[in-house]
Amino acid sequence: MIKSLLIANRGEIACRVIRTARRMGIRTIAVYSDADADALHVRSADEAVHIGASPARESYLIGEKIIAAALSSGAEAVHPGYGFLSENAAFAQSVIDAGLVWIGPNPSSITAMGLKDAAKKLMSAAGVPVTPGYMGEDQTPALLAAEANAIGYPVLIKAVAGGGGKGMRMVEAAADFADALTSCQREAASSFGNTHVLIEKYIQRPRHIEVQVFGDKHGNVVHLFERDCSLQRRHQKVIEEAPAPGMDAATREALCGAAVKAAKAVDYVGAGTIEFIADASEGLRADRIWFMEMNTRLQVEHPVTEEITGIDLVEWQLRVASGEPLPKHQDELSISGWAMEARLYAENPANGFLPSIGTLDHLVFPDDLRVDTGVEEGGEVSPFYDPMIAKLIAHGATRDDAIDLLRDGISDTEVWPVRTNAGFLGRLLDHADFIDGDVDTGLIARDIDALVTPPDADPEQLAEAASLLFASVGYKPWDAALGFRLNGADRAEARIIDDGGTIHVVELNDVEDAEPASEVLAFSDGFARRYTRYEPRGSHGGAVSDGSILSPMPGRVIAVEVAEGDKVTKGQNLLTLEAMKMEHTLTAPFDGVVSELNAVAGGQVLVDAVLARIEAEKV
Known part of the structure; x- marks a missing residue:
């Protein structure tokens, strides 16, 4: 069994290979570009080697750099993952020629299956059923059009060196064939450097x-x-x-x-x-x-x-x-x-x-x-x-x-x-x-x-978010004395603005002169929404008047972004609570100092609990 392994890839596949290798007692070496210097696969491996700039063509797609990294790190083998150089026969052969173990098929097998037309001919000869079509060497437009007619429309034109949907066109009628062929060959030349195509029967379902x-x-x-x-x-x-x-x-x-x-x-x-x-x-x-x-x-x-x-x-x-x-x-x-x-x-x-x-x-x-x-x-x-x-x-x-x-x-x-x-x-x-x-x-x-199409905001979710947002300023209906003053308002109103995933809850009188004060994130059925409460510019939001930061709901503290004694500015994030699949961020009501902090990440809190206190700066 090999003892050390370089993974010539990144992201989730690199992490996946590392997980099994570690279980088997195999030392792992990651490679990384500038953009991936702090990536999870880099930190998960036993060792990591920098191989170049962020674009893949300057790092992960340069076989010489990967082989050099394997040799310098003492790796015995190279696992290509998928994508990048995983189906590059020349790279596989270079790994073998360097005296390393290639975790993959023989380069000859990669070559044999690398071109769709050659692979289909090989499979047909081996008795494997292949889609009816034309895979010949003659690529003149007139012959290809004739073959398409013989197969019967609709047909599919496919670049023989294609992949990922590139160099592929479905043609429904003979009148459209010439333009589709030209377009397909142009894309194939750009993506694969090979204009050869095959034609096969297009399957309706x-x-x-x-x-x-x-x-x-x-x-x-x-x-x-x-x-x-x-x-x-x-x-x-x-x-x-x-x-x-x-x-x-x-x-x-x-x-x-x-x-x-x-x-x-x-x-x-x-x-x-x-x-x-x-x-x-x-x-x-x-x-x-x-x-x-x-x-x-x-x-x-x-x-x-x-x-x-x-x-x-x-x-x-x-x-x-x-x-x-x-x-x-x-x-x-x-x-x-x-x-x-x-x-x-x-x-x-x-x-x-x-x-x-x-x-x-x-x-x-x-x-x-x-x-x-x-x-x-x-x-x-x-x-x-x-x-x-x-x-x-x-x-x-x-x-x-x-x-x-x-x-x-x-x-x-x-x-x-x-x-x-x-x-x-x-x-x-x-x-x-x-x-x-x-x-x-x-x-x-x-x-x-x-x-x-995103769904409309769920009324229950919206009501819950609005409740949490207005609770964050210590608002209670009896505080407003609604309906108790002569000619006074008998209700509080807010305007809801949905700009495609972000919901703004704005008090009606403050629409023209308002600023964001606090927000709630809500998740349901895979869709994410952000609810933001706006208030008049210069008002104190996110706390009661003495600077106490109260929990607007029972929940769990998932982040604390300040420490006791920290100086904070109005609107700065202090901590975040989570309840009912929603997040609620509490912010500083004014410039000041964190004089008291009673919240810790992971802790459970009750409604109206004093989580922190901000003391205004003395002038």
Whole structure:
């Protein structure tokens, strides 16, 4: 068994590999760019080596720097994770040539499966069913158009070196073929430096089903059953599950048998995924499932396979790379329960899924799910890399159990001020077709508006937030003597302003001349809202007149940002309480000194408890 391991990656996959390696007693070495100097994977490893500037092309994508880091740190092996250089055959060979152990397949296997057209020809020759199409060398537009006509529209044009949805166009009619081909080739040239394309029949109701395979250096290959990855947005997976809904035993046997056959055709070693496309117009049938491509690495969604099989796939990778045979034979592997994974991204679904970057000032993950992450509260979502915050994984006895667990976990996830797709994920899990297992890759696109539109502010949540906000200034209805003065007001009114996630609660008379005084964060069903109370400029908010900071509610102190004796300025954050899934920040009512502090992080407090006292500065 290897004794030391460099992980040539970052974020959650680096943390994931480190976790297993530590359990196995293997020393770990992380690599990091400028942007990741204080990242979780860097602090989790036994050692870390700086490899360059923040952009990946200047750090994580430079194989020479990674190999130099491995040699200088005394690492015996290199684990590529996924993405970056994980499927780069030249890098794999360079690692081997440097005398290091490569945690992955042979470079020849990566090359064989690297180009879609060559891979399909190889699979066809090995007896693996492939989608009807054209994969020839002749790339003249006239011939490609003729082949498309022969296949029958609609067809799919795909760059042979493509991936991630790039270099791919669906064409519905012959009149549109020429323009689509030009566009596809232009994108392929820009992204992959290769304009060659293949053409295949476009499946009307496609499901994306993949099989986890594993081979060792002794000629053994097994499968670890299938995953369904049909919930996709622009060809990017969103929620994955294992096993696939609607998969009967006979179809599973045929599908997984074809996957093993595919892996053996390239003498595969290590973890790999055979991806298939299924025509789900008449349910899952063995004669309507075809090979699509192979990913010669560990997949992002590998945890759902681990959950239903009880196998640590990273441990298997390390054992196989060390020369050991596969720990289990095929007849020793079975499916237990159901697992689902949701990818939590720092993005704003209501704004075209644009990435949301910044500091994770507030980050709470659910207790009842497996959470694979590379960040923690106070960390940064960088503009340089994939904006994934975490993978949330649920495992239940049945599919319905897994859905319920994952939905509840997403509802308990709290992230602020970075926006996330948590609410979008929750709505997907509530989608009637998904609950019925009637999924295909077009489900999200068909219902995108309903899935991404933020809900209106919940009246109960709004009332609770308003109560907490006004309680923060010691306001009580009898203090206002409402209805007791001649010609006086008989009620207190406030104006509610919703600017898309931030709710402003403004006293009506103060709308034109108001300033923010305190705020409450509220989370429900994956959606985050901030409620802000405004008050007249220059008034004393957040405390009673003598400077006492009172607890507006029973709850838990989650942050204390000052110490006794500190000088503070009006409006400065003092401490934060949490109750009923809401956060409430208490601020200084005026410039002064913290003369008394009775709150500690983690402590429980009662309503109206004096948490702190601010003494005004003497002039």
